[in-house]
Amino acid sequence: MEVSAILLFVLFGLNHVKRGSTVQLHLYTTCPIPNTIGQEPDTVIGRSELQCVMLCSQSEHCLGVRVCGETGMVKCTMRNTSSPAQCLQPDRTPTHCRLVNRVSPCEKGGTPNGHGCLCPLPFAGKYCQRYMRDCSEGYDNGNEGAPEGMYLIQPMTSPAPFPVVCLFTWGGITKAVWRFVAGTSWAATTWSQAKQGIGYNRSAVPDYTRVFVGLDHLHQLLNQSSYQNVIQSSYGSDWDNMKAFYTDFHVGPEPSGYELSYGTFYSYDEFPALNGLKGQGPMLFAAPGGPDPYGCVAGGAPTGWYGGSHCAGHSVFADPPTWPSPDKGVQVVRMIQFSLVRKGPYIEN
Ligand SMILES: *[C@@H]1O[C@H](CO)[C@@H](O)[C@H](O)[C@H]1NC(C)=O
Ligand SMILES: *[C@@H]1O[C@H](CO)[C@@H](O)[C@H](O)[C@H]1NC(C)=O
Ligand SMILES: *[C@@H]1O[C@H](CO)[C@@H](O)[C@H](O)[C@H]1NC(C)=O
Secondary structure, eight states: OHHHHHHHHHHHHHHTSOTTOOOOGGGEEEEEOOOOOSOOTTEEEESSHHHHHHHHHTOSSOSEEEEEEETTEEEEEEESSOOGGGGOOTTSOOOSEEEEEESSSOOTTOEEETTEEEOOTTEESTTSOEEOSSHHHHIIIIITTOOOEEEEEOOTTOSSOEEEEEEOSTTOEEEEEEEEOTTOOOTTOOHHHHHHOBSOOTTSOOOTTEEEOOHHHHHHHHTTSOEEEEEEEEETTTTEEEEEEESSOEEOOGGGTSOEEOSOEEOOSSSOOOOOOOOSSOBEEEOTTSOOTTSTTTTTOOSEEESSTTOOSOOTTSSSOEEEETTTEEEEEEEEEEEEEEOSOOOOO
């Protein structure tokens, strides 16, 4: 019973060291403490003191860690208080237990702020111990007005951080699509390219005006809260704008066919738009080399979401994309973007 509980903690602990983690050792101090036995609610088994510290640095609640044992197998007990008093016992024989406290609670160059830290971009969390979950978390963390550009985010269920375009106005906007159409050809984007995303070649200079975040990332991002999507498109020689608003915008996981859904559609008179995302049935993703549930791609339609075998609709992947205007009819667009604005708290799934 106890052994299996410890094993669970081991799995839990190791899973929570995210990829790309580094540990800033100057933020910690080590002191010997007597070996004590007691209630240990947050204990994991690790390989080394360094690993204990790394686990501590990943946790919202850890201000210090008690490490017992020698390298190879140690027990790490996360503590939600740092108790420097324990360090004032220099003449006690150091046992195989010691206490590692955070000197400063803030990782990554963050600055203490009340009960937590103000974190530099792209970090967030109480102690800046992780990447921001979306651009709005960066905004909320004191970065209003920071320059627009590509930043790493890591939604709650994403195994690794990935770049998106962030705008730090209006509560923080995460752009999942930003396409200046001239010079792009997206209509034949394959299933695997759409899953991976467009425009994220790290070895090339990023051109963040021609990016699509990728289907899995889009699902992970939208799955952690309720988002409004503002699909903005520009058309004509004056780059006139249409703005289509969608509440509760969702993209399901791969087994659902990356099903696109939303609560309600609306638009305003200043930038009038019609709903370009309508289907008779579920809106499912279709691309060459992947599912094509309504046969639209086989019939020559561009990659995109389709809601029935009529294959009607307006795909951001079309060459060029189009969008319907209430007073001017369907317009060929020169720029189209998905601006995601978080409208609720983060939800653990
Ligand atoms: C620390 O953890 C203990 C036990 O889980 C809890 O009772 C206490 O309220 C926590 N303190 C803080 C400051 O979070
Ligand atoms: C990424 O960019 C580099 C440099 O421009 C190029 O050589 C490489 O083929 C690109 N890779 C992909 C997958 O597009
Ligand atoms: C996340 O995705 C799962 C599976 O599609 C779904 O059941 C759940 O409601 C979603 N949660 C949110 C907050 O979107």
